[in-house]
Amino acid sequence: MKHIIVVGAGAAGLMAATIAAREGAKVTLLEKMNMVGKKMGITGKGRCNITNDAPIADFIAKTPGNGKFLMSAYQQFDNRDLLELLHSWKLETKVERGGRVFPASDSALDVRNMFMRVFKGYGGILHLNEAVKQIIVRDGIVKGVITDQETYYGDAVILATGGLSYPLTGSTGDGYKMAKDIGHTITDLRPSLVPIETKEPWVKDLMGLSLRNVELSVVAKEKVQAKQFGEMMFTHFGITGPIVLSLSHTVGKLLKKKNMGSIQLLINLKPALTVEQLDQRVQRDFITYSKKQLVNGLKDLLPQRLIPVIIELAGLAPDKFINQISREERMQLVYILQHMPLTFKQMRPIAEAIVTAGGISVKEFVPKTMESKLVKGLYATGEVLDVDAFTGGYNLQAAFATAYVAAQHAVYGDKK
Ligand SMILES: Cc1cc2nc3c(=O)[nH]c(=O)nc-3n(C[C@H](O)[C@H](O)[C@H](O)COP(=O)(O)OP(=O)(O)OC[C@H]3O[C@@H](n4cnc5c(N)ncnc54)[C@H](O)[C@@H]3O)c2cc1C
Structure with a gap:
């Protein structure tokens, strides 16, 4: 034996x-x-x-x-x-x-x-x-x-x-x-399969917020290096969740390469829509809430906690009345909804990796x-x-x- x-x-x-x-x-x-x-x-x-x-x-x-x-x-x-x-x-x-x-x-x-x-x-x-x-x-x-x-x-x-x-x-x-x-x-x-720390201080405000059916892209050298569709979550240090963990492998590889420069992570909150479709969707909401301030007019489009962050990233004034928002401003909002930017800081330690x-x-x-x-x-x-x-x-x-x-x-x- x-x-x-x-x-x-x-x-x-x-x-x-x-x-x-x-x-x-x-x-x-x-x-x-x-x-x-x-x-x-x-x-x-x-x-x-x-x-x-x-x-x-x-x-x-x-x-x-x-x-x-x-x-x-x-x-x-x-x-x-x-x-x-x-x-x-x-x-x-x-x-x-x-x-x-x-x-x-x-x-x-x-x-x-x-x-x-x-x-x-x-x-x-x-x-x-x-x-x-x-x-x-x-x-x-x-x-x-x-x-x-x-x-x-x-x-x-x-x-x-x-x-x-x-x-x-x-x-x-x-x-x-x-x-x-x-x-x-x-x-x-x-x-590998590890949460990612990001530089933006506002991620803390979104701690615990889960996003479903979003697309996350890893961008380096002005090129999308990889992207994943699915679920992610904000934490006090940055982001985690299935698509973040999966993309962490790509980020780990990029970090090994020389001269990659800074790594950006872009969240597309509405990946199923083209720019035109999303704009039409925003316009419909703007008609519904035309007499409200912007901060009160996006609740059909976004989770409540995300609204002030998105407005700020789009460079808009939260208290502006929707019927006074210009086309250019609306397009800034549409752009940010599909390119919500985060800057990679570092990976969480290997002890926290899956x-x-x-x-x-x-x-x-x-x-x-x-x-x-x-x-x-x-x-x-x-x-x-x-x-x-x-x-x-x-x-x-x-x-x-x-x-x-x-x-x-x-x-x-x-x-x-
Ligand atoms: C939070 C978390 C969730 C996960 N969820 C999933 C999931 O749902 N599905 C999935 O596919 N994968 C998942 N994984 C990954 C998966 O757990 C690992 O890939 C898998 O456990 C690896 O199995 P292993 O036997 O090689 O190692 P381990 O499961 O780590 O086992 C190694 C064992 O060796 C023992 N050992 C180490 N050194 C010595 C020594 N010197 N002498 C004697 N014994 C020793 C350890 O105590 C341990 O019991 C998850 C991982 C984590 C951390």
Whole structure:
């Protein structure tokens, strides 16, 4: 019987350990926190967006950090395979807007508990409160690991220590150091899917305001570098929400480039309308509220809290009566409604990122098996690898698929 050591009991580690145990290996799962899947417990705002209903091509497209590396893993274990497996383990699921898949119970804890029940059912051994410090390698072959308490010898080691974000969940980057110590390359680590700080002081006045169906563009060197449609929110420091998090990946890349100058973020509050259509819409409201002051005439068009900010950005006087507003002034308003400007200040720190971009170089791993090209018997899975995706269940699918593949190959070697 093979002995497989899994380092880290997050999404990837739980999947890898459970599959290896199911396939008949002796499995030791080592977790440094006092519970498994701490981060998994807070995913999807506590509901755990397990995967997405999209075709696999979309998964690759939604994985800007080395999506192609995952192709082979997804050919072996895609979203349908994941859901079939979870259903066989008695976890019911449901599909929501945008193809997002959640547990039917809306509880991330149910996913975590399911893994524990099935893993233990297959005879897996779990050690909590035990941190792995070092991977033992002799003559290019993995031999085991050294923890803060013991040394374990095994036939394969599956590294699943996660990234650097939300360190209170246990993801403190230990795996990067351990991999580096045995010769692996760690690419530049940076936050991805992270809120953005902006320079404008008025964002504070809008704190907590959510905008739906808007389009956010990233502009640098007078060119739109990327844009996203959907939902965003103002905070005391700037902006967050799904489209901001997704665009943060592009901003992170721009920051690495030289001479990019300042980065602007433009919100189109009415992306479904052309300039002419929006102008007609504003004119209709101006007829309805012609005897009111501007500040009291935009409530059908905008959320109340946004009105004074938009008027100021358009350079108009809030107390001006609508029937005295010139065409030119109206066009200034129309323009701002589709180009509400924010100036990028900085990213929030990596600790606040949903995922870490960068990690153990995927060039040093075989995509079909997740085995290291440098150390035989060493596998890496999940976020510790230089792989990162957008929101929508794509990161957990990446963790689950890489883990599934690694476990299969760790147990069966080249026979699978
Ligand atoms: C707030 C938030 C919400 C998210 N929501 C979603 C979502 O809904 N859908 C989605 O697809 N993705 C989501 N993500 C991303 C997703 O959680 C991660 O991509 C995923 O958890 C990565 O899994 P992992 O197993 O690689 O790492 P982790 O889940 O971080 O697990 C790593 C584990 O390794 C342990 N560990 C670390 N070092 C050691 C060591 N030295 N010894 C022993 N154990 C160690 C850690 O304690 C931890 O338990 C979210 C992330 C955050 C922060």
